[in-house]
Amino acid sequence: MSPLSTSLVTATRSCLLIGLLSVFAMLLPTHTDAQVNIPGPPNGRTGPTIYVVGRAQPTRNVLRWFPSSPAVWQQANVYGYEVIRFTLVKEGRDSANVNAMMNDIMIDSVQYFLTNRTVLGGGKAIKPPTNAGWVRYINKRTPYHAMIADHTMKGSLAAQNSPTKKDTVSVNDHYGAALWGASFSFAAAQVAGLGITDSTVKKGTRYLYTIRTLVPTKILRVTEGHILLTAGEAEPLPAVQDLSVLFADKRAGLLWNYRKLESSFNSYTIERATDSIRYRQISSMPVTNLTPDSDSMSRYSDSLANNETVYYYRVRGSTIFQELGAPSNMVKGRGVPPLPPVRVTGTMIDTTRARLNWTFPEALNSKIKGFVIRRSAYVDSNFVEFTKVLPITQRTIIVDSVYDATYYSVAVLNREGYAIPSFPTLVQLADSIPPAAPRV
Template sequence: MNSILKTYFYLLVLAFISTTSCTNAQEQAASVQVLARSLENKVLLRWAVDQPYEWKQANDYGFLIERATISRNGEAVIPIERQMLVSSPLKPKPQEEWIELANNDQNVAVLAQALFGKSFKTTAPSKGVLGNITAVNNELEQRFTFGLLAAEQSFDGALLAGWAFEDSKINANEKYVYKISVALTPESKIKINEGSTFAGSSLFEELPKPIGVTGSFKDNKVELSWNFDLLSSFYTSYQVERSENGSSFYKMNKAPIFNATNTEGNSTNTMFYADSIPNNIPFYYRIKGKTAFGEIGPASEIISGSAIKSLGFAPRISKKEIPDDYTAILHWEFKEEDNKLIKGFELKRSNKVDGPFATVQKDIPPNSRKTTFKNLQRINYFTIVAIGKNGVESPSFATIVQPVDSIPPMPPKNLNGVIDTTGILTLTWEKNIEQDLGGYRIFRAFSLNQEFSEITNKTHYKEEFIDTVKIKNLNTKVYYKIQAEDQRYNRSKFSEIITITLPDLTPPSSPVLKQYEVVEKGVKLKWIPSSSKDVASHSIYRKRSNEDNTLWQIVLETNNLKDTLFINELDSEPNTYSYLILAKDSTGLESKPTRPLNVTYRGSKITKEDIKFDGFVNRELRYINLSWKIKNQDVFEYRLYKGKDENNLKVYKTFNSSVKNYNDVTLTINTSYTYALQVIAKNGSISEMKKIELKY
């Protein structure tokens, strides 16, 4: 068995690095990790314990499989139907049952060695690979890692190890939850969490084609690449197939191809495969994926091409001349004896050293060693490309050409700034479009009457700048302007100045309640406004003094800072009110409120306009009918006055508040009478007399 292990493909050594769970998971409780593949007529299950020590113990105890039927014909199964799928725990098969399969499948041989071998040693094929296996620090971890890896490449091997199961007794109209647990005994001192997965034939889906397959054909070789990350939930390894005619393909890799690095935090998602092939002969390639259940997926799209012999040499730009600001003369070196191998040269230009390069001159003769280019930009990167007669291009290294530059960039535009209450100020602006832009310089001042100071001691490269400003100072504003700078340190004119108002953390001074007066309609208030310069409004609040839990209600908010007088109209009922006034500045900060002012209001007086008083003379029945009505008042009593004229009125009758009319029968014929009605309100106020004159 050891000899078979030694011949196992060395990519297994690299793959150990991807199994970082054996070290990271030691900080957590061990668990059974489960995979399922739903097919049309069966469900395939694969599982493994995720920590080395518990993995070894689980192989001794064995595994139990419970299936729960949770759905039938689209409806929940209540209660859930549970069934144990094995009569005894699944354990590795006896060694003799492994021999035939191990002789034909090296993955099974490695798995058997990991489970039954007296020793387990790995050999790195090269120094570079050896550096990647430093994490394999003991034999148990080696057995654990290589055993799981081998089982992932062979579903038959996983079945022999007791790490896989085929459930063929399923119904198409049902869905299941499978639970895999270790058959621990009550005396066991280890803990291994069970694992579960969801499956059912309705969840079957066809395996996808590998995607993103590309081929780069070079001198005597081809480099294939494809995206493995997008299909990592389907495939654990891949195989490469090649054909010389595009129809008959054969497998190239003897061992599986898989990702041998930990993808967490790794930006790459591409897998590579290189094949050596002769030049000028077409070859065809396709990729197939393999699942953890041994299924081979459909082939990818076919990639074809031919390797082409490279020139093996390249031009070298040896000299450059700049006769004026718009012209460059480039000289290069190239072996004269190699002129016969090329069709000529091309000149390519870019704004950046890493391209992209665009062809600016074509069909330069093979014997030429210099060329002239006009229309230089501020920055120019050039490369000379030798074009082989076989179509292969051989470029020189890029070289920079810069004419004498005394033209500064344009001033930056759209300068904006925001500041928070801690004094952190962020400036942003529109990026300059000059190709040779070097960066920016930022200047600041706290007054337009003082000189701006540069606050960048070196070139600033971003279109954002963070500054810190002291909020508590005598200045209320800060000013900024910036310059753009090119790579030759030519500076632009200043941008437009931006003014930023500093956050106001100081509330305004309090106003003063100067005077009050109780008037007929309510309370008249006078105040002295806040003396702060940034006051935006004044607000008056009121509440009833006898209601301690009542919230203060705003009765006036005025933005007119010249307002100093306000009459608060009140109801007719007497009450005691509390008033206070405060100021608010432009940022919303409020002053301390004034001390509450308590005002007693005895209610509004009843005027003659509030009283409707009428009389009607009935000579036949010999009486005068008097009626009255009071507008919106709480009346205590009415007083009726009577006299021959208004100068001789005397109290005639008094009535309670429910009486609204009276018939006077104490009368003399052909006599004029003057009546007056006076209202006494419940708040104690007495109205003026409302008079009428009637002749009987």
């Protein structure tokens, strides 16, 4: 086995690809500072296309692009991409560039001119390295480098085979896996020819980027992609506002709505602290929704060392450029130890009052908030809570009886306030009237 193959096997085993995302549905929302009237297919366009997203950061602009189909991806891996940057100026605003002005475009009903055409990437085609060229990135970077390398090479091999149905399925899988991996590592995406960093920008200057493939049109005609960014105007990233937590025995379950922020983030990181100050990331891999739920909620389960320590949690969204959003609202709590059932007995004192007694280990009083009493005329439904929270030391109570036969349940409240009800017990007046004597 070659050194590259050995490295790939070792590295890819460390990255568990549970399933493939619908990449475009998650990543295509873009961050631009205006809508640009550029000739090309309208929204909802079909056919071979390059989709582009980008972010203006304090000292640089970062770009990612997505080939719309396996065929575009395969051919672009061979021929590469070209990224062209134009500087935007208003007519007469920069007289030194008048002679260099190119075609004009409309942005928010204002006419601009494109100047200073620059080909990024040193004028070379932007594409993934050859098979041997991947070696330097394997095991030394993120596991996503290995994933993308593996699927890029296998996708190329599949393309060289005869175009059978099996080969087509294989290429689709490699295409989806490679783009999925690239969405969680901007560094790996750049190696794979799917992104670029432009550090030669001037703050406050508006730039139009055009990304196109260098695939000959006789092989495949691909519509180029565009994006407009203003250097230095970093758009603030939002924070999750609805984080909640539910504690169980040595476990914490986090819940938040990912649908609200899917135009900003494609994954999340989980942070935990034991002092509400020094948070550390506990999710070793990005948390994302491989199988989105109909309720639009993301879930994360954390194991706790014990049920006594108070744990603080927050989550932060992450973009496809691995920028972290602001921390979410903080949630906290402790693990909830399992509680034994409450055992209840009851007797009628008179026709209107009943005495209830229950047992619960006194050694566990510190683990609970108290008790509440519920009653119903039915054994399996319509129980109504009719007392306030009773002290943790209380084990008996006298209550008014409202039914001829009443079912009572005593619920113990754990530290989180969750009620764990006992089995119902029936309390009714003793039948002291003997039956009528039989008639002869």
